[in-house]
């Protein structure tokens with residue numbers, strides 16, 4: 001066991017953990033976050049996605065001990081129920097979530113893609129979302145919500 005200090009959602013957290021522990025388990029079991037979810041544990045579904053310095057990564061295959069001082073953002077850290085992030089608001093407005101299990105992967109991957117390239121085409125967005133699985137098959141509404149956020153984001157970055 002080692003003392004690991006993580007920067008998560010704008011705050012520093014010190015935990016006792018084996019450095020090889022998947023970041024996902026530290027975030028959920030030790031920090032009590034409910035955004036990232038355990039789906040496959042094999043980097044294949046995306047439900048454990050978090051942002052690491054703005055890039056979408058799969059926390060089920062990232063060792064907690066190798067994160068260092070990088071800033072981790074989970075879906076919990078994006079907005080609040082009272083003040084959702086614009087991409088979360090777009091999902092609410094489009095009714096784009098069912099059970100919500102996949103949303104860390106869907107929302108954070110889309111956000112990271114559009115933050116890096118506000119002018120991403122539909123094809124580029126679809127390609128980036130490849131490998132992010134939704135069991136509820138709300139893909140059409142999700143793409144609509146992502147497109148809505150993309151349009152707003154584009155204007156902000158114009």
Ligand code: FES
Pocket residue numbers: 037038039040041042043044045046047048049058059060061
């Ligand atoms: S739980 Fe990490 S990709 Fe499926």
Ligand code: FES
Pocket residue numbers: 097098099100101102103133134135136137138
């Ligand atoms: S909304 Fe249920 S898995 Fe995607």
